[in-house]
Structures are given as C-alpha cells and as structure tokens.
Amino acid sequence: MWFVWDPVGLACAAATWLLLLSGWAALLSELLGPARGGAEGAAHGALSTALAGLALAAHGRTMLTDPGALPLGAGSGLGAEPGDPRCSACGLARPAGAHHCSVCGRCIRRVDHHCPWVNNCVGEDNRKFFLLFTLYTALAALHALLLLGAPALRGHAPGSPAPRGALLLLLVALYGFLFASVMLALQLCTLCTDRTGRGRGERGWRAAWMNLADAMGRPPSLAWLSPCASPRRPRAGARYAEV
Ligand SMILES: [Zn+2]
Ligand SMILES: [Zn+2]
Known part of the structure; x- marks a missing residue:
C-alpha cells in the first residue's frame, strides 16, 4: 500500500477529515436535533451523510493510491x-x-502537484480520486450553505432562529466550498491543457474529454462517480497506443 510519511501532510490530511466530519456533525444535529425538520430534515440528513461519506472515501483513496x-x-x-x-x-x-x-x-x-491536504502527489493514477474528493466536498459544502440560507428547505418555518453553531458551520461550509471548487476548476483546466496524455494530438474539448476519460477510466460509466471503483486503463507502456 502507498503511504507518504510526511508529518506536515499527515496533520493537514487529519485537519481535512476533522473539518469535514465536524461540518457534517453540526449539520446533522441541526437537521435531526430537537428542532427536527420532519421528513425534509431526514432526507437532507441522508443526503449530507452520503456526500460526506463519498468525499471522505475519495480522500482516503487519493491518499493511499500510488499516484504513478x-x-x-x-x-x-x-x-x-x-x-x-x-x-x-x-x-x-x-x-x-x-x-x-x-x-x-x-x-x-503526469504529476499535477503535491497536495498536503491529501498527503500525496496528484498524478496519473490517483487523479480520479482527487477529482471526486473536490467534487463531493464542493457539493457537500454547497448543500450545507443552501440549508443554512433557506430554513424552509430543511423543513423549518421561514424566520426560525438560526441554529446553534450556525456561524461555525457557515465558515466551514464557505471555506470548503471555495477551496474545493477552485481545486476542481484547476484540475479541469489541467485536463484541458495537458499535452502529455492520450489527448495530446487533439484540440479543444476533444482533447479535454480524452484526458478526462484517461483519468476516470474507460469506457465512460457510472463507475466514474464511485470512489470505490479504480479507473480502468490499458497497462502502463501500452497506455498511449490505444485511442
Ligand atoms: Zn526522481
Ligand atoms: Zn509528492
């Protein structure tokens, strides 16, 4: 198993888990706590749990996968x-x-950068998991921001008092959303301009699509969205022969 023994990276990765888990717990206590929001609250609780679980699973796979x-x-x-x-x-x-x-x-x-927040390089073989980590973190944070901004969404009467810990949750969600969406956008830009992958002979959107498919695994399927499924690619060496 791949593991980088870097104290700074390990502290940053632990902080990432702590932020995600504390944001999720604060949201859940608001949705399912004493001022429970009925069926809507339970549905949003299930959604936030799924998004947080997917983000944490993708983080773990990014950290523990040989980046190439x-x-x-x-x-x-x-x-x-x-x-x-x-x-x-x-x-x-x-x-x-x-x-x-x-x-x-x-x-x-095909390394992109060494990311201390996942305590690993982001390279050819773990790019999929990093993309999913930023995607699910951004979605989880956006979900929390929407619920904080619209009490009616979580089954509470409009104008009901702000939940306890709302400020902390707001800060964590804002930070998570900005950080993850910027990282996701940067990764997608990299895929559009990468001239070392399968899309190197192509231009524009076709190059971007081929590079994305290379990172996520071919052929395109629902497995792209799963942090449990490893991307399917030709074996190293035969990597760029197939189109
Ligand atoms: Zn070297
Ligand atoms: Zn590295």
Missing part, C-alpha cells in the same frame, strides 16, 4: 523515450510530464 511513481531500479522510467532527461535524485529517465517530488521521494508520472 516510476518503478525504482527499472533503469528507465516506463514510457520514457531516448533523449528524455534523467532524474538527478533517483536516476530514472523521465517520460514527458513526470517530475520528481521531494516529499514522496519518487518521480511521478
């Missing part, structure tokens, strides 16, 4: 071509898009 480290001792990195530069730290020939991460201590294929 070049195998050590293989002489040259998979997919490298003659003339590709050699990494000064691990000595491997690096294919286009691969970079050395000093935190992970490895060269990572």
Whole structure:
C-alpha cells in the first residue's frame, strides 16, 4: 500500500477529515436535533451523510493510491523515450510530464502537484480520486450553505432562529466550498491543457474529454462517480497506443 510519511501532510490530511466530519456533525444535529425538520430534515440528513461519506472515501483513496511513481531500479522510467532527461535524485529517465517530488521521494508520472491536504502527489493514477474528493466536498459544502440560507428547505418555518453553531458551520461550509471548487476548476483546466496524455494530438474539448476519460477510466460509466471503483486503463507502456 502507498503511504507518504510526511508529518506536515499527515496533520493537514487529519485537519481535512476533522473539518469535514465536524461540518457534517453540526449539520446533522441541526437537521435531526430537537428542532427536527420532519421528513425534509431526514432526507437532507441522508443526503449530507452520503456526500460526506463519498468525499471522505475519495480522500482516503487519493491518499493511499500510488499516484504513478516510476518503478525504482527499472533503469528507465516506463514510457520514457531516448533523449528524455534523467532524474538527478533517483536516476530514472523521465517520460514527458513526470517530475520528481521531494516529499514522496519518487518521480511521478503526469504529476499535477503535491497536495498536503491529501498527503500525496496528484498524478496519473490517483487523479480520479482527487477529482471526486473536490467534487463531493464542493457539493457537500454547497448543500450545507443552501440549508443554512433557506430554513424552509430543511423543513423549518421561514424566520426560525438560526441554529446553534450556525456561524461555525457557515465558515466551514464557505471555506470548503471555495477551496474545493477552485481545486476542481484547476484540475479541469489541467485536463484541458495537458499535452502529455492520450489527448495530446487533439484540440479543444476533444482533447479535454480524452484526458478526462484517461483519468476516470474507460469506457465512460457510472463507475466514474464511485470512489470505490479504480479507473480502468490499458497497462502502463501500452497506455498511449490505444485511442
Ligand atoms: Zn526522481
Ligand atoms: Zn509528492
């Protein structure tokens, strides 16, 4: 199993879980607590639980999945071509898009960045889980913001007093929504402009779609939305031969 022993990253990842869980618990106590909102409250409680669960599962998979480290001792990195530069730290020939991460201590294929909040690099093999983590976090936070802004939505009379802990929940939800939606937008921009993947010979939306399908697994299916399903791709080496 892949695991990065970085104290700062581990603290940031733990803080992410704490924020998500505390936001979810605060929302649930408001929806299902003493001033319960009936059937609407229960339905929103189930939805917020599902979104928080999906976000946490995607976070766990991002953190514990090898992001695409070049195998050590293989002489040259998979997919490298003659003339590709050699990494000064691990000595491997690096294919286009691969970079050395000093935190992970490895060269990572098609790496985007090292994200302390998931305590891992975001690269070719865990990009799907990172995309899902940002997507479900943004949706969970948006759901909480809508419920806070419209008491009628959660089955409470309009004008009913603000719930206890509303300010904390508002801050957590706002922070979560802004952070996750910006990260999601940046990831989608990267997929649109990535020239190292299967979409490299393509342009515009077609390139973006091919890169997205490459990250999420082919063929397109509902499994794209599941943090439990690993993306299906051709084996490394044969990766770019198939269109
Ligand atoms: Zn390296
Ligand atoms: Zn890294």
